[in-house]
Each structure stands twice: as structure tokens, then as C-alpha cells.
Amino acid sequence: MKGDISMPQYRRLYEVLRKHIVEGVYQEGDLLPSENELCVTYGLTRPTVRHALDELVKDGFIKKQKGKGSIVHPLPRGIGILSVAGTTSALGNRDLKTRILVKPEIRSWDEAFFFPLPEHIRESGCIYMERLRLIDGKPLFYDLTYLPNINLPRFTSRTFENRSLFDTLRSNYQIEITGGEQRLWAIKADEQIAAFLQILPGEPVLHLERKIDTNRVGFSFFSSLYCDTSEQALFGVF
Amino acid sequence: MKGDISMPQYRRLYEVLRKHIVEGVYQEGDLLPSENELCVTYGLTRPTVRHALDELVKDGFIKKQKGKGSIVHPLPRGIGILSVAGTTSALGNRDLKTRILVKPEIRSWDEAFFFPLPEHIRESGCIYMERLRLIDGKPLFYDLTYLPNINLPRFTSRTFENRSLFDTLRSNYQIEITGGEQRLWAIKADEQIAAFLQILPGEPVLHLERKIDTNRVGFSFFSSLYCDTSEQALFGVF
DNA sequence: ATATTTTACTTGTAAATACAAGTTGTTAAT
DNA sequence: ATTAACAACTTGTATTTACAAGTAAAATAT
Incomplete structure (x- = not known):
């Protein structure tokens, strides 16, 4: 590989x-x-x-x-999700598990989607999934992923349990992540988010909305991510 | 320039x-x-x-x-503090004001400072200041800045009211920002932070700790920053 | 012994060149 | 009219060469 x-x-x-x-x-x-x-x-x-x-x-x-x-450079004490390199790499020897909450399913795009969408993407629908990512057994990310339903055969029948989405895209579809953009806020966890992240409702969590670009021209996908930063900071360079 | x-x-x-x-x-x-x-x-x-x-x-x-x-690329709808380009540039036509809460003063470094410090930096002390940055009249950043007290003549007597620290360093000391690293968390605003940002205590705010590197070898400075993201997201590319 | 200069090494900037590979509009063939 | 091949673009990768500028250690002069 x-x-x-x-x-x-x-x-x-x-x-x-x-x-x-x-x-x-x-x-x-x-x-x-x-x-x-x-x-x-x-x-x-x-x-x-x-x-x-x-x-x-x-x-x-x-x-x-x-x-x-x-x-x-000293290896970061935190989770490098703010850069491409990030997620799985900066974790080093720590133990990252992924639990699927909602298996990939085809639905239509939310009409008030958080990034503007070209018409042809909107028409062909959306592959949606929800995942929870745990580090050393603790749930840290609650991730809603939205992919354009374009040229991804057999995607909804694949398993993502303890597998990186990025790896799946690369191995099975030759899609490489080339960059992206993100917005972030501090928000109060609602009931659902709190339950998944095993924290109290009202506790502060980090909310990221990301557009992720790939080597396939015009193919970007999206992630809305809630992160419990009470024990692990997010890390980035600039 | x-x-x-x-x-x-x-x-x-x-x-x-x-x-x-x-x-x-x-x-x-x-x-x-x-x-x-x-x-x-x-x-x-x-x-x-x-x-x-x-x-x-x-x-x-x-x-x-x-x-x-x-x-x-579309100009970001948010504040680009996550990249070097950021802060003042991505704001475009919006109105950024800086209010000095604590004028630059020399003190010693906190012994539990949030980034590791070389001994010679620690010895020579720290220039400390607190600023509040307002966008369109709303306080958005509460910023604690820590600079090494090394070769910055007359620094404490300068005025930073409505002036970018970066600009001051560039014009007066030929110091350019070359990059840096940052960690971030979502936290609950305490009494003091809430007062400065004009929000309620307990509301979620973003906390950034940044190490900022310059073209002067060995000269880095630091910023601990609290950001009210209730109206403005932070923005970045990766 | 100490201070200074030199030297050898490092990364930074820049030019000139070549071909690969993806995109787009034009041309030619069906 | 539609399709296919082509040509003229674009950016991506890579080589080769040269000099500038910063660092550090060795050589030299004081």
C-alpha cells in the first residue's frame, strides 16, 4: 500500500x-x-x-x-485531527476503536446542509453513517458522516467496525484525502451527544463541521463531529 | 512594508x-x-x-x-485564527478593535507554564499582557499573551490599543511569524472569562493554547486564548 | 588562554528545462 | 447529429545548476 x-x-x-x-x-x-x-x-x-x-x-x-x-518535532500530546496527517497517525500507540451507531444508508441531503452543495451532488442523494470513536476505551468522537452517493459501489454493505473510513476509501475506491476545510465551535452537549460521549448534558463539547476534499475531482464528503475535550485536547500546527 | x-x-x-x-x-x-x-x-x-x-x-x-x-476559494465565513494567515486578514471588511486589559508588564514565568520552556528563556522573565478583541463591537477573544523578555527594547512602554501585536513585532523588531502549534478544548466559562466576553458563566467557550514561532531563531511566544464561538465559528483549512 | 577569522557545512531562493497527466475545446469521422 | 480522435492548453513531478545566507567548528592571530 x-x-x-x-x-x-x-x-x-x-x-x-x-x-x-x-x-x-x-x-x-x-x-x-x-x-x-x-x-x-x-x-x-x-x-x-x-x-x-x-x-x-x-x-x-x-x-x-x-x-x-x-x-x-516533539510528538503532539493531543489528537491531531486538525490536520490531514491527523486522526489515526498522531495517536501513536494508543488504542483507537470505532463503533458503528448507524450503518451506511442512502438518504436525501438535508435541505439546510451545513456546506453548500452542487446540484448534481444533491440530486444523487447521500450516504449517511454515524460512528463513535473510542480511545483507550473512552468515547471521544461522535461523528456524523455524509458522502455523495456517486460511484461508490457496494459501499453501504461494507463494514467499518474498527476500520478507518479513510483507509476504506483508499483501498477500495482509490480515493485519497487531499485537504479540506473546517469550522469549529464550543457548544453544550445535548442529551443525545452526552449519552454517546458518556458525559453530562450541558457539558462543553467541541463541534467541528468539516468538508473533506479528495483526489477525485468534485468528490468531497462531509463530517459533523462532536468531541469530548475534557481529557484530550485537539492538536494542530499552523 | x-x-x-x-x-x-x-x-x-x-x-x-x-x-x-x-x-x-x-x-x-x-x-x-x-x-x-x-x-x-x-x-x-x-x-x-x-x-x-x-x-x-x-x-x-x-x-x-x-x-x-x-x-x-470562497472567503471563509468565520474567523481564520487557526492558520497563520488568519486573524486580521480573514476578517475582511469587519471592524476589529483591541482593548488592553493589562498593559505589558515584566513578571516571572508561571512555573507550570503550558508549554515547556528552555532554561535561558525562563531565567530572563516574561512580558505579560491581556487583551480583549472585539469584532463589530462584540467581544470575541480574551487573550493572555506571554513573550520572552529578550531583546525587545521599550516593549512595555508601547501602546497596543487597536494595533495588531504581529504588526508591532514586524515593524519595530523585524520579527515575522513563521508558524506555530496549538491545542484546543471546549470549556465552561468561569466568572472572569464570562465577564470579559459578556456571556453567562458556565457557557461553553473555546480555549486555545498556542506557541507561536518566529523568524528569530529560538524566539517563540505564547498565547492562551478564550473565544466566544456562539456567533462566530473559527475557521481553518487543512 | 582568548578572541577573531576562516572554512565547511547547512537550508533558502531562483533559474532553465523536460516530460507526465488531467482538462477542454476543436476537428474529423461515422 | 453524434461520437471519437486530436491538439492545445493546464498543473504535477523531477532533474540540474547556481548562488545567498545562516550555523558551527576548526584554524589562526592576538
């Missing part, structure tokens, strides 16, 4: 270095090999190597300093 | 295009001139132009599509 032949070289180097960082081959504060060393080691040119390093900076794994080198 | 001779060329092009976008020269959904056209217009080569466009993508102003072009 990761060593895909079709993957660009800068992407492959990114994956290798990232793996080394999260596995501790390079530790916090260490310098990565210099760009020229990486060129020799991996048989690439400097722009290509720099492209890979830029991605690592963007995702918060390293920080660069002119004249010195690429410094490995 | 913006046309600084020392500014890299890709950065200058970034500023120009960004200005054109926020001023409406290019409207939402429009295509920017193609990379080759920009090369000719501004006398640059494609890698340089692409560097500028990459920055615009990173800050959420455009989105690129292979084979088509660079598409101007």
Missing part, C-alpha cells in the same frame, strides 16, 4: 521519514540527515527531497532551521 | 495575488492566470510562481486542479 509504484518519489520519501519519526528511529530534537545526504541515500535530487521535507513540516513532524538542519 | 526589497520574490507574488483575491479582483470560483502567464507577467520562473501559489493553497485562498488551473 505504502510502497505503491504509482506513488510520487517525494511522497515515498515522506512516508519513510515519517515512519522513522513515529517509530523513534529519529527522536525528538534529533537532526534528520541533511538534504544532500538524503539525496545520496535515496537517489533523488534536492528539490524532490525538499518537497518531502516540506510535507513533513506542514504536518508538524519536523521544523527546519537555516544553516542547521531539519529538527524532529 | 509589503514591497520590501529584501522580500523573496515568491513572497512578493504571494502578497500581490492575495491582495487581489481579498479585494475582489479575482472572485470566488474564478481561475487565476495560469502559471505560465504569471511567469511572463511578473518575470519569474515556474518554480518561483508555484512556490507562491503553494502558499496561497496552504492559507486557503485558492485550490489547484490539475489540467484546469488555480481556483479562487
Whole structure:
């Protein structure tokens, strides 16, 4: 999967270095090999190597300093859902489980949907599912997902129990997440949210509305997410 | 300031295009001139132009599509404090005021400070200030700022009333913000926070803790920020 | 011994070039 | 009229080369 032949070289180097960082081959504060060393080691040119390093900076794994080198960043104490890299990666060794509350089903889009929709997306309907994500046994995310019902054969019959949606999209439909946008608020948990997150109604929770873009042009999907931040902060770089 | 001779060329092009976008020269959904056209217009080569466009993508102003072009992104309906570009820029025509609650003063760092500090930073003390930021007259941010007391002459005697801290650092100390990291939670407003934000105690507010990095090596500063999201969402791209 | 200069290394910026791959409108064939 | 092939665009990836600017350690002069 990761060593895909079709993957660009800068992407492959990114994956290798990232793996080394999260596995501790390079530790916090260490310098990565210099760009020229990486060129020799991996048989690439400097722009290509720099492209890979830029991605690592963007995702918060390293920080660069002119004249010195690429410094490995401390792994975040929090959940990196604010960046693409996030969700499953920044959790490291922690134990992430997914429980399906509402299995994927086809319905029509809410007419007051939280992001504007093109007409052809609206017409073809929506694949809806609800999931609860637990970390170390504690429910942290209550996630409502909305996907355009376009060219996703057999999707509603798939199982997502303890599987990443992103992985399913990548393995089965060759859909990669390329970016997105998000809005967020602090709100009071209502009865339902509180029940799922095992907190008291009225407790503050984080509400995220996200539009998630993919490599398939015109194919974006959406997520409305409630997060209990009483024990785990959300983390991001900018 | 913006046309600084020392500014890299890709950065200058970034500023120009960004200005054109926020001023409406290019409207939402429009295509920017193609990379080759920009090369000719501004006398640059494609890698340089692409560097500028990459920055615009990173800050959420455009989105690129292979084979088509660079598409101007809708300006966010929210406050873009989650990215560097953010704070003052994404507000567009809205009216941002800053009220100083505690004027910059030198004190020692809290021993349980929310980010780890190097010893030499800790020793030299901390410049502390409290600000309230109002948008269209409504208080939205209550911001505690902590700067290392290192090489910032006359800082405590400056006025920040209705002035951006970032601008002050740039104009007077040649300090540019290069990035940073942040953690965020939803919490209940306590008495003090509620009073400043003009909401009820116990209402949910967003709490951000940010480390903000600069072009001056080893010089980072910090912000603990409480945000009333009842009327304005925070916005970000990823 | 200490301070200064030099040197070798690092990342940052920039140019010129080439081809791959996706999009779109035009042209040609059916 | 409809379809298919083509041509002319677009951005994406990658190489090669060069110099600027910051860092750090070694060499040198005081």
C-alpha cells in the first residue's frame, strides 16, 4: 500500500521519514540527515527531497532551521485531527476503536446542509453513517458522516467496525484525502451527544463541521463531529 | 512594508495575488492566470510562481486542479485564527478593535507554564499582557499573551490599543511569524472569562493554547486564548 | 588562554528545462 | 447529429545548476 509504484518519489520519501519519526528511529530534537545526504541515500535530487521535507513540516513532524538542519518535532500530546496527517497517525500507540451507531444508508441531503452543495451532488442523494470513536476505551468522537452517493459501489454493505473510513476509501475506491476545510465551535452537549460521549448534558463539547476534499475531482464528503475535550485536547500546527 | 526589497520574490507574488483575491479582483470560483502567464507577467520562473501559489493553497485562498488551473476559494465565513494567515486578514471588511486589559508588564514565568520552556528563556522573565478583541463591537477573544523578555527594547512602554501585536513585532523588531502549534478544548466559562466576553458563566467557550514561532531563531511566544464561538465559528483549512 | 577569522557545512531562493497527466475545446469521422 | 480522435492548453513531478545566507567548528592571530 505504502510502497505503491504509482506513488510520487517525494511522497515515498515522506512516508519513510515519517515512519522513522513515529517509530523513534529519529527522536525528538534529533537532526534528520541533511538534504544532500538524503539525496545520496535515496537517489533523488534536492528539490524532490525538499518537497518531502516540506510535507513533513506542514504536518508538524519536523521544523527546519537555516544553516542547521531539519529538527524532529516533539510528538503532539493531543489528537491531531486538525490536520490531514491527523486522526489515526498522531495517536501513536494508543488504542483507537470505532463503533458503528448507524450503518451506511442512502438518504436525501438535508435541505439546510451545513456546506453548500452542487446540484448534481444533491440530486444523487447521500450516504449517511454515524460512528463513535473510542480511545483507550473512552468515547471521544461522535461523528456524523455524509458522502455523495456517486460511484461508490457496494459501499453501504461494507463494514467499518474498527476500520478507518479513510483507509476504506483508499483501498477500495482509490480515493485519497487531499485537504479540506473546517469550522469549529464550543457548544453544550445535548442529551443525545452526552449519552454517546458518556458525559453530562450541558457539558462543553467541541463541534467541528468539516468538508473533506479528495483526489477525485468534485468528490468531497462531509463530517459533523462532536468531541469530548475534557481529557484530550485537539492538536494542530499552523 | 509589503514591497520590501529584501522580500523573496515568491513572497512578493504571494502578497500581490492575495491582495487581489481579498479585494475582489479575482472572485470566488474564478481561475487565476495560469502559471505560465504569471511567469511572463511578473518575470519569474515556474518554480518561483508555484512556490507562491503553494502558499496561497496552504492559507486557503485558492485550490489547484490539475489540467484546469488555480481556483479562487470562497472567503471563509468565520474567523481564520487557526492558520497563520488568519486573524486580521480573514476578517475582511469587519471592524476589529483591541482593548488592553493589562498593559505589558515584566513578571516571572508561571512555573507550570503550558508549554515547556528552555532554561535561558525562563531565567530572563516574561512580558505579560491581556487583551480583549472585539469584532463589530462584540467581544470575541480574551487573550493572555506571554513573550520572552529578550531583546525587545521599550516593549512595555508601547501602546497596543487597536494595533495588531504581529504588526508591532514586524515593524519595530523585524520579527515575522513563521508558524506555530496549538491545542484546543471546549470549556465552561468561569466568572472572569464570562465577564470579559459578556456571556453567562458556565457557557461553553473555546480555549486555545498556542506557541507561536518566529523568524528569530529560538524566539517563540505564547498565547492562551478564550473565544466566544456562539456567533462566530473559527475557521481553518487543512 | 582568548578572541577573531576562516572554512565547511547547512537550508533558502531562483533559474532553465523536460516530460507526465488531467482538462477542454476543436476537428474529423461515422 | 453524434461520437471519437486530436491538439492545445493546464498543473504535477523531477532533474540540474547556481548562488545567498545562516550555523558551527576548526584554524589562526592576538
